[in-house]
Amino acid sequence: MFLEDLKLINFRSFPELRIKSFNKINCLIGENGAGKTNFMEGVYLLSSNRGFRTGDRKELTYRNAEGFFIQGSFDGDMIARTITEKKKQLTLNEEAIPANKLRVYNPIVAFSPNDIFLATGSSDTRRRFFDAAIALRDHEYSDYLATYERALRQRNASLKKDPKHANLWNEALITSGAKIIEKRLAFVKLLIPKVQTLYAELAKGSANLKYFNNFKLTQNIEEGLKKALKDSSSDDLRRKHTTKGPHRDDITILINDLPAAKSGSQGQNRTLSFALKIGSVEIIEETLGRKPILLVDDALLEVDPSKRKRIFDKINSLGVQLFLTATTKEFFSFIDKQEEVNYIDFDL
Ligand SMILES: Nc1ncnc2c1ncn2[C@@H]1O[C@H](COP(=O)(O)OP(=O)(O)O)[C@@H](O)[C@H]1O
Ligand SMILES: [Mg+2]
Numbered sequence: 597m598f599l600e601d602l603k604l605i606n607f608r609s610f611p612e613l614r615i616k617s618f619n620k621i622n623c624l625i626g627e628n629g630a631g632k633t634n635f636m637e638g639v640y641l642l643s644s645n646r647g648f649r650t651g652d653r654k655e656l657t658y659r660n661a662e663g664f665f666i667q668g669s670f671d672g673d674m675i676a677r678t679i680t681e682k683k684k685q686l687t688l689n690e691e692a693i694p695a696n697k698l699r700v701y702n703p704i705v706a707f708s709p710n711d712i713f714l715a716t717g718s719s720d721t722r723r724r725f726f727d728a729a730i731a732l733r734d735h736e737y738s739d740y741l742a743t744y745e746r747a748l749r750q751r752n753a754s755l756k757k758d759p760k761h762a763n764l765w766n767e768a769l770i771t772s773g774a775k776i777i778e779k780r781l782a783f784v785k786l787l788i789p790k791v792q793t794l795y796a797e798l799a800k801g802s803a804n805l806k807y808f809n810n811f812k813l814t815q816n817i818e819e820g821l822k823k824a825l826k827d828s829s830s831d832d833l834r835r836k837h838t839t840k841g842p843h844r845d846d847i848t849i850l851i852n853d854l855p856a857a858k859s860g861s862q863g864q865n866r867t868l869s870f871a872l873k874i875g876s877v878e879i880i881e882e883t884l885g886r887k888p889i890l891l892v893d894d895a896l897l898e899v900d901p902s903k904r905k906r907i908f909d910k911i912n913s914l915g916v917q918l919f920l921t922a923t924t925k926e927f928f929s930f931i932d933k934q935e936e937v938n939y940i941d942f943d944l
Contacts, residue, residue, distance in 0.1 A: 597702050597889055598917050599639060601669040606661035608634035619938035621912070623928050624921045626942030632921040635942070636706065636891045639919065642668045642675045643704035643732075643889075645695045653679050670702055670889075696735045703732040703880050703888035707895040711869035715856040719846035726847060729876040730783050733883040737779055744772040744842070752837045759833055766825055769841065774817040776842045777809060783879065784847065790875035791868075795851075798906060799867045804850040811840045863900055870895075870907050877914060887916045894921050896930075905930040 598620075604613040609631045624632040637647040637656070647656055656679070657664045663680025675698065678685040686693055688701065713721045731738045747768035754762035784807045795803035811824030824840040825832075831839055849856040849872075851864050860868065880888050890911065896904050908930050911918065922928060931937060 597670045597704075597886055599668055599670055599889060600672075602639065603665075603667045604635075604638045605665040606658040607638050607664040607666055608656060608658060610634065610638075611658055611661075613638075615940065617938070618917070619936050620917050621931065621935055622917070622919045622938045622940060623925070623931075624919065624940050624942060625923070625925055626921075627923055630942035632942055633893055635940075636893050636919060636921070638666050639668065639889070640704055640706055640891060641666055641677055642670070643699055643702045644728075648706045648708070648893075653681070675702060696731070696738045699732055699738070700735045700884060703884065703886065704891060705729075705732070705873065705877050705880070705888050706891040706893060707870070707873055708893050709895055709898050711873060711895060712862070712865050712898070714869045714872055715849050715860055715865035717857075719844075722847045722849075723843075723845065725872070725876075726780055726783060729880065730779055732888065733783075733880045734779060737776070740772045740775045740779070743768060744776055747772065748838055748841070748843055755832055755836045755838070762832070763825075763829070766822070769838070770818050770821050770825065773821050773841050777813075777817050777821075777845070780842070780845070781807060786879050786882075787872070787875050790878055791871045794871035794874055794910070795868060798871060798903070798910065799864060801852045801864070803856075803868055803871060804853070806848045806850065807845065808848060809842065809845045863903075866899055867903070867907075870910075874910060874914070877916065881914075881916075887914070889917045890914075890919070892918060892920045896920065897922070897927075 599618050602613075602615050604610045613635070624635060626632050633649070637649060640648055645651065650656065653663065663678065663683070665676070665678050667674065667676040674689050676685070676687045686695060686698060688698065693701070714725050727737070727741060731741070747765045751762050751765035751769060754765065784805055788805050791803050791805060795801070812820055814820040821841065828840045849868060851860045851868060856865055856868055877888055877890065892911065896908065899907060920928070925939060928937070
């Protein structure tokens with residue numbers, strides 16, 4: 597997809613911002629606090645329901661305004677989001693579109709310095725990355741996830757207050773949970789060869805991924821999960837929460853066959869996070885037949901200057917529309933001179 601025109605009204609620090617022309621490469625320049633991330637967040641909200649920092653209406657709304665409005669033209673299609681206290685509206689060409697359909701219609705992937713936690717952080721961080729990436733290629737995934745999370749909350753609440761009814765939620769947990777695992781396994785299978793290739797291109801050494809689920813997987817995932825819930829029922833009662841299921845799965849990331857979280861260097865882990873994100877962008881494109889838009893918010897800042905060009909060239913070779921940030925124009929010296937770059941100055 598290609599953003600051609602953007603309008604933000606009462607969004608974050610912008611009472612009104614209109615930009616009517618973009619290029620394939622767009623560089624946002626401005627001091628800290630100038631509004632670069634705010635801009636990125638506005639664009640992101642034309643794909644996803646949550647800003648990448650928050651989903652809170654008041655935080656996203658300019659000062660004390662009633663609410664905000666964001667509108668963008670992508671490949672000739674108009675996407676708009678209105679959020680006020682009374683009204684929540686999401687439209688594609690002036691017709692309502694559900695959030696999960698919009699995400700796959702207009703996939704946008706954000707890169708940030710926090711991506712290093714994909715390698716070093718908790719399993720929760722990795723699950724969130726996988727869940728977000730899968731939801732961009734499969735509109736059913738977020739529904740399964742929502743169903744699973746609701747059933748899990750209710751089951752855990754029952755285990756605390758009303759244990760004899762806890763198993764009432766098992767069926768919902770099993771059907772949605774099995775789908776989640778199936779879709780994660782399919783995604784990881786596609787991602788592994790991509791991450792291996794990308795990592796080898798960007799650094800020395802090898803990278804790999806392993807999906808660990810916390811019960812025995814059989815041909816029929818539902819049966820396996822059903823058995824796991826049954827076998828762990830006394831454990832669950834004692835601990836007052838659900839111990840088995842995809843909410844506890846982890847994806848281990850290895851560099852040179854060792855867990856990145858423990859033994860990867862900063863540089864290796866950063867490179868790895870780029871390989872994971874770029875790999876997922878390739879999968880999203882291959883699945884949908886559409887190129888996601890990439891928001892690279894300060895992510896290259898933390899990269900060793902000698903490596904910036906290599907990573908940028910790789911991202912740029914995806915042929916996607918790019919938005920990048922820095923405090924000065926000079927920072928972007930890694931971009932080839934012949935590229936047509938749209939500089940957007942936020943200090944003016
Ligand atoms: N809801 C809001 N209303 C008004 N100003 C806001 C709002 N949210 C954030 N800001 C302002 O936006 C600025 C941060 O902008 P940001 O996009 O994060 O800057 P950067 O260019 O460093 O990425 C801060 O000065 C903050 O006060
Ligand atoms: Mg910022």
